[in-house]
Amino acid sequence: MRVLVIAWKELRQLRRDRLTVGMMVMLPLMQLLLFGYAINTDVRHIPTVVYDQDQSAASRDLARGLEVTTFYDLVGQVESYDEIERALRSGKAKVALVVPRRYGAELAAGRRAQVQLVVDGSDPQTVGSAINTAAALAAARTSELLVTRGPTVATGPRIEVEPATWYNPELRTAVFIVPGLIGVILTMTMVMLTAMAIVRERERGTLEQLVVSPVKNLELMVGKIAPYVLIGYVQISLILVAGRVVFEVPFVGSPGLLYALSFLFIAANLALGLFFSTIAKTQQQAMQMSFFFLLPNMLLSGFMFPIEAMPEPAQWLSNGLPLTHFLRVVRGITLKGADFSDLVPELYWLVGLLGVLVLAASLRFRKKVA
Amino acid sequence: MTTPIIQTEHLSRRFGSLVAVRDISLSVDKGEVFGVLGPNGAGKSTTIRMLCGILDPSGGRGTVVGYDLATEAERIKERIGYMTQRFSLYEDLTVRENLWFYAGIYGVPWRQRKARVEEVLTRTGLQDRRDQLAGTLSGGWKQRVALASATIHEPPLLFLDEPTAGVDPVSRRDFWEEIHRIAASGTTVLLTTHYMDEAERCHRLAFIFKGELLDTGTPAQIVERRGLRVAELTVDDAEAAARSLGGHPEIDEISHYGHVLRLTTRGGADPAELATTLLGPRAIQTCHEARATVEDAFVSMARRS
Numbered sequence: 001m002r003v004l005v006i007a008w009k010e011l012r013q014l015r016r017d018r019l020t021v022g023m024m025v026m027l028p029l030m031q032l033l034l035f036g037y038a039i040n041t042d043v044r045h046i047p048t049v050v051y052d053q054d055q056s057a058a059s060r061d062l063a064r065g066l067e068v069t070t071f072y073d074l075v076g077q078v079e080s081y082d083e084i085e086r087a088l089r090s091g092k093a094k095v096a097l098v099v100p101r102r103y104g105a106e107l108a109a110g111r112r113a114q115v116q117l118v119v120d121g122s123d124p125q126t127v128g129s130a131i132n133t134a135a136a137l138a139a140a141r142t143s144e145l146l147v148t149r150g151p152t153v154a155t156g157p158r159i160e161v162e163p164a165t166w167y168n169p170e171l172r173t174a175v176f177i178v179p180g181l182i183g184v185i186l187t188m189t190m191v192m193l194t195a196m197a198i199v200r201e202r203e204r205g206t207l208e209q210l211v212v213s214p215v216k217n218l219e220l221m222v223g224k225i226a227p228y229v230l231i232g233y234v235q236i237s238l239i240l241v242a243g244r245v246v247f248e249v250p251f252v253g254s255p256g257l258l259y260a261l262s263f264l265f266i267a268a269n270l271a272l273g274l275f276f277s278t279i280a281k282t283q284q285q286a287m288q289m290s291f292f293f294l295l296p297n298m299l300l301s302g303f304m305f306p307i308e309a310m311p312e313p314a315q316w317l318s319n320g321l322p323l324t325h326f327l328r329v330v331r332g333i334t335l336k337g338a339d340f341s342d343l344v345p346e347l348y349w350l351v352g353l354l355g356v357l358v359l360a361a362s363l364r365f366r367k368k369v370a
Numbered sequence: 371m372t373t374p375i376i377q378t379e380h381l382s383r384r385f386g387s388l389v390a391v392r393d394i395s396l397s398v399d400k401g402e403v404f405g406v407l408g409p410n411g412a413g414k415s416t417t418i419r420m421l422c423g424i425l426d427p428s429g430g431r432g433t434v435v436g437y438d439l440a441t442e443a444e445r446i447k448e449r450i451g452y453m454t455q456r457f458s459l460y461e462d463l464t465v466r467e468n469l470w471f472y473a474g475i476y477g478v479p480w481r482q483r484k485a486r487v488e489e490v491l492t493r494t495g496l497q498d499r500r501d502q503l504a505g506t507l508s509g510g511w512k513q514r515v516a517l518a519s520a521t522i523h524e525p526p527l528l529f530l531d532e533p534t535a536g537v538d539p540v541s542r543r544d545f546w547e548e549i550h551r552i553a554a555s556g557t558t559v560l561l562t563t564h565y566m567d568e569a570e571r572c573h574r575l576a577f578i579f580k581g582e583l584l585d586t587g588t589p590a591q592i593v594e595r596r597g598l599r600v601a602e603l604t605v606d607d608a609e610a611a612a613r614s615l616g617g618h619p620e621i622d623e624i625s626h627y628g629h630v631l632r633l634t635t636r637g638g639a640d641p642a643e644l645a646t647t648l649l650g651p652r653a654i655q656t657c658h659e660a661r662a663t664v665e666d667a668f669v670s671m672a673r674r675s
């Protein structure tokens with residue numbers, strides 16, 4: 001009952017706080033447009049050389065196919081791996097396509113053929129785009145793509161990549177970014193709002209009055225943050241709808257599943273906000289802490305850069321971020337139509353992280369002053 | 371003899387190396403208006419916080435409304451009202467919403483809540499301002515709403531920490547009438563103040579200075595125990611008179627009240643006689659003995675400890 005009273009009070013205050021409400025609606029929309037239009041992580045017109053050992057109709061078709069994507073500009077033919085290496089080193093090309101002998105014959109015989117993509121490993125942006133595009137292309141031709149990172153071609157490892165672009169066949173970044181944006185926006189606003197809501201009460205002296213009331217710790221915590229769960233869901237819906245209208249982002253899977261699993265993520269962020277509120281002395285500090293937390297999330301969660309391309313310690317770190325797992329959930333459901341069983345590992349992670357955060361927050365959030 | 375509603379023994383609280391409250395033993399009876407007096411930083415708020423169960427004592431023990439401070443703090447919270455030193459209403463809620471909120475968290479049953487809020491609004495004369503945002507009220511009105519919020523659940527014990535700081539004299543007087551009305555209805559009130567005129571309105575007092583309890587009793591007892599005698603004189607040259615009186619071992623305090631000099635002695639010496647001997651009868655225009663006040667007693671104690 002007291003939980004309801006506190007939640008009611010919080011909503012009343014929120015209703016009169018035009019600035020915060022406006023921010024919570026505008027922020028997702030602004031970010032959506034910003035990321036959707038302005039930041040285009042797709043790299044186009046990558047200078048590419050072709051080492052065509054096959055010289056068949058099929059190999060020429062593959063090279064042309066590469067060029068019409070507009071991601072690749074064919075800048076020349078080469079005759080050896082040495083030449084590829086020189087091209088990469090000199091910067092004349094960033095990618096080389098190697099079509100082996102018998103490529104056309106293998107395809108004609110109905111077997112899987114292999115092609116090799118040598119990419120300039122020093123430029124991760126290019127690598128990502130190049131691999132994705134080429135993988136899609138190769139997949140369309142039932143070929144296997146081997147990727148080698150240069151410029152030292154001969155010793156470079158041969159990597160088989162899963163063509164992630166299957167799920168984004170038009171290679172539109174917005175499609176990939178928009179669902180991820182849900183997670184980023186929630187991370188930003190949920191943590192900040194709860195942290196500030198509690199620190200504000202401490203600053204104004206009203207928290208001491210709550211602490212001295214018979215309200216229980218848990219009631220106070222839950223009542224304070226419950227309204228923000230609602231706001232979280234409003235933001236999710238807002239981004240999904242706007243993403244669909246503006247960028248035609250598809251929604252393949254079950255909205256119900258997404259909304260259900262989102263609860264864990266929202267709750268984890270709220271618990272973190274609560275935890276921050278026990279450390280921050282002023283609202284400004286609370287805000288700074290939230291922004292500080294956002295940074296590793298943007299970089300490590302896989303929102304902007306693929307986790308697979310990160311060094312191992314960074315990958316461990318990224319597992320500790322709820323956003324990492326939520327991104328898999330949200331992208332999985334919206335873009336790939338993942339169902340519950342596909343997402344069980346992420347579910348475990350989210351539950352685990354939520355548990356840790358709730359524990360940390362409630363250990364520090366004591367109903368005493370000083 | 372009824373058992374005291376508050377009883378403490380050697381209650382202490384340390385903040386690092388600072389001893390904010392040292393060895394305070396006091397008892398407060400049901401229905402009293404009990405004043406805790408002391409200058410800023412004396413440890414008044416710290417004492418109240420311990421009594422409310424939101425700050426753990428670092429030594430000593432106590433019971434409040436029959437519950438143990440150390441082990442039953444949560445039980446205490448259900449039975450007290452506490453207006454913090456900087457009691458702030460939610461400024462972005464209306465008067466009624468504030469009352470409604472406090473009624474809710476203090477567990478006034480839902481069915482009675484509306485009636486209780488209405489009754490309080492009427493009694494405190496807030497009906498006209500019920501839908502005004504609390505932030506737009508003047509200081510005196512805010513104070514009234516705050517008091518109404520802290521007592522909405524009709525607690526048997528009410529703590530008020532410097533409730534009248536920064537409130538104008540007229541509002542203060544109204545406020546005190548309200549406090550006595552609350553006390554008359556059976557609620558015990560413990561309040562802190564450093565206004566000495568307010569101290570005289572309390573049934574009993576405790577003097578706290580630098581964390582220590584200097585004396586406790588009714589205002590009359592405290593003044594009497596201090597053994598002060600006071601004379602008020604008008605003289606030709608107050609400054610010169612103050613200089614020649616100062617430093618005399620039997621004189622406790624000399625203070626200016628406009629043209630009047632107030633002379634305090636301790637230990638029985640007659641201040642009027644002393645003044646006449648020290649200044650000579652011709653220097654004194656008028657001289658009469660005055661009643662020693664709580665303020666005299668308090669200043670005297672604070673200076674000597």
Ligand SMILES: Nc1ncnc2c1ncn2[C@@H]1O[C@H](COP(=O)(O)OP(=O)(O)O)[C@@H](O)[C@H]1O
Pocket residue numbers: 370385388390408409410411412413414415416417
């Ligand atoms: N949370 C705290 N941490 C450290 N010192 C404190 C704390 N609260 C109070 N104090 C110190 O304890 C002393 C008594 O403070 P307080 O009880 O607020 O005095 P009063 O209410 O009589 O003005 C002061 O010196 C104050 O600085």
Ligand SMILES: [Mg+2]
Pocket residue numbers: 411414415416455531532
């Ligand atoms: Mg104080």
